[in-house]
Amino acid sequence: MRIIASILVISGLCALSASILTHHEIAVAACAVALAVLWGAAIALRWTRAVHTACLVLTAVLCALSTFISVPLLTILLCLSATLHGWDLMLIDLQTAAHPRDMKFNLARKYSVRCLMLAGLGIAVTLGARAVHVRLSFFSAFAASCLCLILFSKIQHRARLMMSEGSPAKKERTAKPPA
Amino acid sequence: MTRYRFSIGFALALAFVICGLAFRNAQLALLSIPPLFYSAALLISAATLPVPNIVARRLVDRSRVSEDEIIEVALAMASHSKSYPMILAHDKLPSGMTCVPGANYYQGPIRAGQLQQLIRYDLEGARGVYQFSTIEALVCSPLGLAVTETAIAAPIELHVRPRYESLRSIHIRPRRTHSFAGPIRSHLPGSGIDFHGCRTFMQGDDVRRINWRAYARTDELVVCDYEQDRITDVNLILDARARAHAFIGQQHTLEFAAQATAAIAASFCSQGNNVGLLTYGDVLDWVFPGVGQSQLDRILDALAHASLADKIAFEDLYQIPTRLFAPNSQLVLVSCNLDQDDIETLALLKNRGYSVLFISINTLALEQAELPVGNETEMAVRIAHLRRKLYLGSLARYGLQVVDWDPNTSLGEAFERYGWRRGRAMP
Numbered sequence: 001m002r003i004i005a006s007i008l009v010i011s012g013l014c015a016l017s018a019s020i021l022t023h024h025e026i027a028v029a030a031c032a033v034a035l036a037v038l039w040g041a042a043i044a045l046r047w048t049r050a051v052h053t054a055c056l057v058l059t060a061v062l063c064a065l066s067t068f069i070s071v072p073l074l075t076i077l078l079c080l081s082a083t084l085h086g087w088d089l090m091l092i093d094l095q096t097a098a099h100p101r102d103m104k105f106n107l108a109r110k111y112s113v114r115c116l117m118l119a120g121l122g123i124a125v126t127l128g129a130r131a132v133h134v135r136l137s138f139f140s141a142f143a144a145s146c147l148c149l150i151l152f153s154k155i156q157h158r159a160r161l162m163m164s165e166g167s168p169a170k171k172e173r174t175a176k177p178p179a
Numbered sequence: 180m181t182r183y184r185f186s187i188g189f190a191l192a193l194a195f196v197i198c199g200l201a202f203r204n205a206q207l208a209l210l211s212i213p214p215l216f217y218s219a220a221l222l223i224s225a226a227t228l229p230v231p232n233i234v235a236r237r238l239v240d241r242s243r244v245s246e247d248e249i250i251e252v253a254l255a256m257a258s259h260s261k262s263y264p265m266i267l268a269h270d271k272l273p274s275g276m277t278c279v280p281g282a283n284y285y286q287g288p289i290r291a292g293q294l295q296q297l298i299r300y301d302l303e304g305a306r307g308v309y310q311f312s313t314i315e316a317l318v319c320s321p322l323g324l325a326v327t328e329t330a331i332a333a334p335i336e337l338h339v340r341p342r343y344e345s346l347r348s349i350h351i352r353p354r355r356t357h358s359f360a361g362p363i364r365s366h367l368p369g370s371g372i373d374f375h376g377c378r379t380f381m382q383g384d385d386v387r388r389i390n391w392r393a394y395a396r397t398d399e400l401v402v403c404d405y406e407q408d409r410i411t412d413v414n415l416i417l418d419a420r421a422r423a424h425a426f427i428g429q430q431h432t433l434e435f436a437a438q439a440t441a442a443i444a445a446s447f448c449s450q451g452n453n454v455g456l457l458t459y460g461d462v463l464d465w466v467f468p469g470v471g472q473s474q475l476d477r478i479l480d481a482l483a484h485a486s487l488a489d490k491i492a493f494e495d496l497y498q499i500p501t502r503l504f505a506p507n508s509q510l511v512l513v514s515c516n517l518d519q520d521d522i523e524t525l526a527l528l529k530n531r532g533y534s535v536l537f538i539s540i541n542t543l544a545l546e547q548a549e550l551p552v553g554n555e556t557e558m559a560v561r562i563a564h565l566r567r568k569l570y571l572g573s574l575a576r577y578g579l580q581v582v583d584w585d586p587n588t589s590l591g592e593a594f595e596r597y598g599w600r601r602g603r604a605m606p
Binding site: 049053056057060063064067068073076077080081084085088091092095096098099100102103106107110111114115118119121122123125126129130141142144145148149152155156159 | 180182183184185186187188189190191193194195196197198200201203204205206207209210212213214215216217220222225265267269271282283284286315317319324326328
């Protein structure tokens with residue numbers, strides 16, 4: 001799992017840094033390389049979940065910065081998707097740290113295929129969405145932001161209820177009807 | 180964990196959307212789509228993940244084995260509610276147990292219904308009692324993204340007893356014996372094998388026991404008496420005090436002490452004696468004296484439990500609860516190092532009428548193997564050897580029976596070396 005995660009994350013970040021370098025933004029490219037090194041250390045030394053999440057957030061920030069220096073969207077998407085799924089793999093690896101190696105290898109193999117499919121789908125949809133041109137005024141953008149926030153809180157609340165183990169909602173869903 | 184992953188993915192997507200709208204940057208807003216996809220897939224995956232309701236059972240061929248034996252374990256699992264497309268179950272082994280080639284984990288589906296055997300593996304372990312509690316399992320959703328962890332209870336207990344060699348009959352002469360026939364000479368005249376004495380013929384004596392040579396010499400009828408053979412009480416004492424044992428590399432001498440105790444217990448039990456065991460060190464672990472194979476099983480179980488301890492209450496052998504032992508019975512102490520106070524305690528026990536046999540574990544050869552070869556080492560070994568000789572000599576002077584056992588050789592050889600055969604005098 002760690003090998004797959006490190007390959008995903010580091011190759012994504014290297015591709016991004018190479019792309020940034022073509023735009024002569026050496027400082028940002030150096031940041032990308034430093035981030036790749038940080039990721040490598042976090043994965044190799046099995047740092048905590050919080051460190052991995054911090055690395056993911058930093059990578060997302062770097063991806064956001066890259067959009068302002070006209071780096072191709074495909075490269076940024078590739079880097080973001082690879083990092084996201086690398087981070088996910090590392091979280092699963094940390095969760096299954098005590099399990100045997102063979103078992104984790106098989107899990108990683110199946111999981112990676114699904115992640116790749118998901119990432120490919122995500123990138124394809126994003127590239128498709130780029131073709132749609134929508135123009136927003138400031139107030140429309142503000143309203144859309146607020147709507148997103150409200151939607152986020154609603155979805156988050158429902159999802160937490162659904163995912164929490166042994167929660168009343170899940171118990172209700174799975175409980176057998178009384179005889 | 181799934182909730183955390185979902186939250187981070189979703190928050191990332193939202194952050195991209197809001198930043199995209201704030202900066203009116205379409206590319207930035209579009210970056211939210213991959214995390215959004217990821218979060219949606221995770222949400223659907225979690226929604227389809229059933230609540231784990233799995234039962235498991237470990238099936239072992241034997242729950243009590245010797246150190247060099249292998250235990251076959253079979254893991255059977257079933258689901259009470261619905262089938263699971265993918266589960267990863269790992270049967271974690273307690274420390275001290277190892278899985279000899281074979282996998283102690285399972286990956287694959289689990290069907291609803293009756294228990295089905297999923298994996299088989301072999302275990303071996305060092306002496307001890309091992310508690311197996313739960314099987315850790317990861318239940319994966321059909322999409323494979325959401326994973327939930329669960330612990331399935333399947334408790335069992337395995338006793339790994341010390342291995343022991345079978346000894347020939349050990350010759351002891353305690354002052355008191357029981358009234359049942361056995362192998363121990365009882366100091367009383369009667370029917371037996373060993374000669375006890377002669378006396379004048381009395382009415383009712385068996386004519387076959389008349390000593391005709393004595394009659395020819397003295398012109399009086401004299402009959403021969405033989406010593407009665409009876410069973411006796413044997414109390415084994417396993418010294419489990421940390422200070423009484425040597426640590427050599429990764430191992431300590433308690434293992435050898437446990438093996439010697441097991442061998443002696445098996446020998447005395449096979450002779451039909453009343454054998455008890457006191458493990459002296461941590462707590463007073465006392466196996467009440469009894470006879471037969473079931474008693475040997477109880478003793479071996481107690482030996483499997485024995486571990487080193489360092490308790491002030493059991494610092495000296497003086498605290499040995501002699502009220503547990505029958506008066507004038509045989510005591511067998513198995514230990515490695517005794518200090519002067521302990522030797523005096525043994526002498527005191529001897530004076531109280533107990534027959535004391537001390538099995539001393541000689542670790543000189545083992546310790547020498549750990550040291551670098553050289554003149555200094557040779558000199559140190561010679562000094563240690565002389566000190567040990569003096570120490571064993573002082574024990575013998577108190578009238579204790581001592582067997583010096585080097586674990587590199589067999590215990591039977593050590594007994595033979597000291598002439599522990601029927602009819603021969605003790606050194």
